[in-house]
Amino acid sequence: MIKIVVPASTSNLGPGFDTFGLALGLYNIFLVERHPSYRVCVIGEGTHLPRDTGNLMVMAYRMACSRWGVEEVPLKVIQINRVPTARGLGSSATAIVGGITACERIHNLRKRVEEKVEVALELEPHPDNILPALVGGLVVCAKGEEGISFVKLDFPEDLRVVVCVPSVEVSTEEARRVLRGDVSLQDAVFNVQRSCLLLASLMTRRYSLLKEAVKDRLHQPYRSRLVPAMYTVMEEAYTAGALASFLSGSGPTVASLCQGNCEKVGQAMVRAFKKAGVEAKYMVLQVDREGTRCHEDTDVGHR
Numbered sequence: 001m002i003k004i005v006v007p008a009s010t011s012n013l014g015p016g017f018d019t020f021g022l023a024l025g026l027y028n029i030f031l032v033e034r035h036p037s038y039r040v041c042v043i044g045e046g047t048h049l050p051r052d053t054g055n056l057m058v059m060a061y062r063m064a065c066s067r068w069g070v071e072e073v074p075l076k077v078i079q080i081n082r083v084p085t086a087r088g089l090g091s092s093a094t095a096i097v098g099g100i101t102a103c104e105r106i107h108n109l110r111k112r113v114e115e116k117v118e119v120a121l122e123l124e125p126h127p128d129n130i131l132p133a134l135v136g137g138l139v140v141c142a143k144g145e146e147g148i149s150f151v152k153l154d155f156p157e158d159l160r161v162v163v164c165v166p167s168v169e170v171s172t173e174e175a176r177r178v179l180r181g182d183v184s185l186q187d188a189v190f191n192v193q194r195s196c197l198l199l200a201s202l203m204t205r206r207y208s209l210l211k212e213a214v215k216d217r218l219h220q221p222y223r224s225r226l227v228p229a230m231y232t233v234m235e236e237a238y239t240a241g242a243l244a245s246f247l248s249g250s251g252p253t254v255a256s257l258c259q260g261n262c263e264k265v266g267q268a269m270v271r272a273f274k275k276a277g278v279e280a281k282y283m284v285l286q287v288d289r290e291g292t293r294c295h296e297d298t299d300v301g302h303r
């Protein structure tokens with residue numbers, strides 16, 4: 001049996017829409033072995049997920065087999081999910097990366113990251129959750145005619161990510177539908193400035209700049225109507241000592257970067273959601289620096 005461990009991720013980080021992704025120390029585990037027919041068992045988050053070939057992990061496995069010219073063998077998959085689904089924490093990316101990695105391992109292939117991303121993009125067209133799930137750390141990515149370009153950067157070790165996960169679900173599809181197809185030059189410039197400032201302030205540890213650097217005009221203003229009290233939750237996080245606060249991916253989770261005060265920030269965000277009538281929970285997470293890892297023929301413990 002092969003154990004594939006894939007990290008959750010938060011993407012966009014405010015202004016870097018479809019560009020920035022950060023791997024988180026929260027994992028979905030896929031236990032995989034050859035089997036006479038496809039079988040999927042889901043433990044933990046997402047018990048509603050399909051148990052057959054309609055499961056995204058299996059779809060990704062089959063897609064990789066087809067693109068890489070190997071004959072698929074049916075799999076038994078046990079998913080141990082810790083990443084909440086439809087919350088902007090890259091759950092679908094873990095499934096896609098899990099399936100592609102299963103193909104690589106089951107069929108003894110060695111593929112470059114770029115080749116894996118190419119397959120993944122057929123199932124999820126934006127790379128900002130896929131790449132951190134694969135390689136870990138803070139990833140800057142760009143999709144072009146020649147394929148994917150990306151750089152993995154070292155995220156400051158002293159920062160934690162406090163994620164506040166509300167009980168409401170928002171699908172990525174819905175959260176992309178509410179966006180505008182065109183943007184003004186002013187808004188484009190606003191986001192370019194802040195995206196660059198965000199990377200510069202993280203790389204030089206100038207944390208006092210982060211609050212300005214995570215402001216966004218391309219997606220958060222439109223998504224705020226899908227996420228009750230979104231801006232209030234961010235404000236309360238700042239009051240409690242957060243350095244930066246933004247919508248995690250397409251939401252509805254709100255993520256805050258903290259150097260200290262993690263519990264205080266988490267509790268403040270939960271209270272703000274509650275005031276708006278929404279139950280929520282928080283988690284204090286490290287950044288994952290390794291990305292997807294595999295253990296073969298091991299005694300499978302639950303990580």
Ligand SMILES: Nc1ncnc2c1ncn2[C@@H]1O[C@H](COP(=O)(O)OP(=O)(O)OP(=O)(O)O)[C@@H](O)[C@H]1O
Pocket residue numbers: 028046049050055056057079081084085086087088089090091092093094095129170171172173249250251
């Ligand atoms: N762990 C998983 N295993 C298998 N399929 C999944 C998993 N997580 C999500 N999916 C599938 O991905 C599809 C798209 O999910 P969606 O983008 O709405 O949520 P998400 O990926 O959990 O959210 P996000 O990417 O914002 O974290 C869902 O229909 C679901 O079937």
Ligand SMILES: N[C@@H](CCO)C(=O)O
Pocket residue numbers: 011012017018019088089090126128129172175176219249250251
């Ligand atoms: N960049 C994507 C991430 C989806 O999780 C979006 O914001 O729609």
